Amino acid sequence: xxxxxxxxxxxxxxxxxxxxxxxxxxxxxxxxxxxxxxxxxxxxxxxxxxxxxxxxxxxxxxxxxxxxxxxxxxxxxxxxxxxxxxxxxxxxxxxxxxxxxxxxxxxxxxxxxxxxxxxxxxxxxxxxxxxxxxxxxxxxxxxxxxxxxxxxxxxxxxxxxxxxxxxxxxxxxxxxxxxxxxxxxxxxxxxxxxxxxxxxxxxxxxxxxxxxxxxxxxxxxxxxxx
Numbered sequence: 001x002x003x004x005x006x007x008x009x010x011x012x013x014x015x016x017x018x019x020x021x022x023x024x025x026x027x028x029x030x031x032x033x034x035x036x037x038x039x040x041x042x043x044x045x046x047x048x049x050x051x052x053x054x055x056x057x058x059x060x061x062x063x064x065x066x067x068x069x070x071x072x073x074x075x076x077x078x079x080x081x082x083x084x085x086x087x088x089x090x091x092x093x094x095x096x097x098x099x100x101x102x103x104x105x106x107x108x109x110x111x112x113x114x115x116x117x118x119x120x121x122x123x124x125x126x127x128x129x130x131x132x133x134x135x136x137x138x139x140x141x142x143x144x145x146x147x148x149x150x151x152x153x154x155x156x157x158x159x160x161x162x163x164x165x166x167x168x169x170x171x172x173x174x175x176x177x178x179x180x181x182x183x184x185x186x187x188x189x190x191x192x193x194x195x196x197x198x199x200x201x202x203x204x205x206x207x208x209x210x211x212x213x214x215x216x217x218x219x220x221x222x223x224x225x226x
Contacts, residue, residue, distance in 0.1 A: 121158070
């Protein structure tokens with residue numbers, strides 16, 4: 001989906017909450033705020049309606065965050081639902097939604113749905129990786145909005161076994177979220193969480209958000225290499 005190219009300024013202020021390693025970044029000119037949770041950020045324990053699974057193209061039970069979400073939801077039940085409804089395979093940058101099944105009983109009671117988003121495997125930055133990673137976040141937010149979601153939690157997509165360079169992956173994630181919030185000022189989504197198991201990843205996002213307090217959101221990012 002080609003985005004219109006317009007300069008838009010987003011201003012964020014930083015408020016520490018819940019301890020020194022958790023921060024809220026309200027996005028002005030929208031009703032959405034970004035919350036960073038780290039270290040020990042367990043995505044399954046956040047007070048959100050939707051959690052995002054860093055999925056594989058086949059939407060199969062995998063490792064890492066994907067494996068943890070499948071196990072929490074009931075792996076067989078979730079996999080059967082995906083097969084029955086022919087949700088997969090999907091391509092890098094796409095996302096689909098499923099119920100959370102028993103996850104809602106075992107973890108955060110608020111979690112009703114799982115969005116499965118496929119980030120790109122990083123090769124050399126010349127195979128559309130930026131575009132695909134941007135779309136994984138942006139399409140997840142659009143899907144959440146379409147399902148009247150007020151709160152959503154993301155993992156650090158493509159930063160694990162898919163080997164995306166951390167700095168670049170974080171910059172793309174932040175740009176995608178900020179741009180979506182600015183373009184959808186009547187969005188149902190009020191809270192966007194990022195959960196990180198390590199302080200390193202959380203501090204990286206925090207630094208990027210602070211650095212870009214008064215910068216133009218680059219709407220051509222989808223067409224860039226990197």
